[in-house]
Amino acid sequence: MQPTNAxxxxxxxxxxxxxxLAIALWGPAMVQPPGAHDLAGQRALGGxxxxxxxxxxxALAAAALAGWRAAASLPPRTISNMQRAMxxxxxxxxxxTAAGCAWYHAHPDAAGLALARxxxxxxxxxxxxxxxxxxxxxxxxxxxxxxxxxxxxxxxxTWLTTGNLLPWSALQAGGxxxxxxxxxxxxxxxxxxxxxxxxxxxxxxxxLLDLSDREVFGLSRGLVSGHALTHLAMALAAxxxxxxxxxxxxxxxPGWRPGPSRIGSQPxxxx
Numbered sequence: 255m256q257p258t259n260a261x262x263x264x265x266x267x268x269x270x271x272x273x274x275l276a277i278a279l280w281g282p283a284m285v286q287p288p289g290a291h292d293l294a295g296q297r298a299l300g301g302x303x304x305x306x307x308x309x310x311x312x313a314l315a316a317a318a319l320a321g322w323r324a325a326a327s328l329p330p331r332t333i334s335n336m337q338r339a340m341x342x343x344x345x346x347x348x349x350x351t352a353a354g355c356a357w358y359h360a361h362p363d364a365a366g367l368a369l370a371r372x373x374x375x376x377x378x379x380x381x382x383x384x385x386x387x388x389x390x391x392x393x394x395x396x397x398x399x400x401x402x403x404x405x406x407x408x409x410x411x412t413w414l415t416t417g418n419l420l421p422w423s424a425l426q427a428g429g430x431x432x433x434x435x436x437x438x439x440x441x442x443x444x445x446x447x448x449x450x451x452x453x454x455x456x457x458x459x460x461x462l463l464d465l466s467d468r469e470v471f472g473l474s475r476g477l478v479s480g481h482a483l484t485h486l487a488m489a490l491a492a493x494x495x496x497x498x499x500x501x502x503x504x505x506x507x508p509g510w511r512p513g514p515s516r517i518g519s520q521p522x523x524x525x
Contacts, residue, residue, distance in 0.1 A: 263390045263439070267432075271401070274428035278409070278421040286419050291362040294471035295479035307359035310482040313489035314352035321345035321492055324499035332502050333446055336392040340383035340399055341499060347377025348492060355485065368414045371422065375406020381453075382429050384495065388445035389436040402429070430457055446498035456491035460484045 295306030302308055322345045325338060333341075354373035358366035383399025402425070409421035437450030463470060463480040470480035 260391045260394075264394050267386065267390060267394055267398070270428070270432065270435075271398070274424050277428075278405075278424035281420050281424065283417075284419040284423055285417055286413070291364075291367070293359075293362070293479065293481050294468045295482050297476075302360070304359045304362065306479055306482045307485070308356050310485040311352045311355040311359065313486050314348050314355065317489040317492040317496070318345045318348035318352065321348065321496045321499070324496050324503075327503055328499060333444070333499075334387065334392060336395050337384060337387045337445060340380050340387050340395060341495065342380070343399065344377055344380030344384055344492070344495065347373065347375075347380050348489075351377050351488075364414060368410050371410045371413075372407050375410065375425075376403065378406060378425070378429055379403040381495075382432060384448070385433045385436045385450065388441050388448060389439050390442075398432075430454060433457075446495075446502050448498040449494040452494045453491050456487050456493075460487035460491065463487055 293304070293307060296304055297306060299305035299309075321341065325341050325345065328338070350373035351370065354366075354370035358370040360366075379399050379402035382402050383395045386398045387395035405421070405425055409425050412421050413419050433450055434454050437454065441447065461484075464484040465480070467480035467484075470478065470483060
């Protein structure tokens with residue numbers, strides 16, 4: 255990708271980010287629906303309350319560990335330093351999200367939900383930063399990743415103190431639109447080939463399942479709830495990233511060493 259194309263994408267990214275921030279700051283307030291903590295899967299198992307939702311959080315931990323293993327197996331310079339850092343941030347955030355979700359479902363209240371959302375914000379920052387690092391530039395990825403890391407806790411705090419869910423919803427919706435847009439563009443040379451449309455599909459499925467918590471519980475005759483499946487869908491959203499990192503592993507045998515590489519040594523604005 256030529257530097258001019260990278261700058262054009264950076265400009266479009268900046269405009270989109272400012273638009274999302276404007277909506278979050280000045281859009282009409284959103285209130286969380288009543289009974290948000292009254293989820294369908296309330297069955298205890300082995301002394302664990304809400305076992306369905308608590309147990310399904312382990313899927314997030316499994317995805318995080320698989321991702322860390324895939325990233326750790328890559329030799330230096332296989333991908334850029336920024337791509338590696340954002341992948342690690344994503345998988346670290348998923349592990350934190352697993353812990354936060356398990357705690358929240360064992361103690362369903364506003365404070366627990368705030369913790370789970372804050373941890374999810376870490377994973378969200380890594381996901382958005384990785385998408386930008388593979389399609390725009392290193393400096394844009396750093397900016398988006400750091401901005402999302404800052405805005406996530408601020409959005410959660412705003413909801414917790416004022417009841418306004420709009421900033422958090424804007425961060426989520428804006429991120430999905432960003433990944434959808436970048437998935438339509440050609441990736442940077444040497445970047446891991448993540449199938450971003452599959453990521454978007456899994457994220458949208460997770461949201462739909464979350465909204466259909468009781469309906470899924472009823473259709474399955476109490477076997478599984480929509481929210482429990484939400485955790486599985488979120489874990490599946492990480493699968494294309496894990497697969498892409500696995501696809502960058504060397505295939506030349508134990509003695510293989512990466513040769514000279516331009517990836518990660520380019521100026522921030524280039525690709």
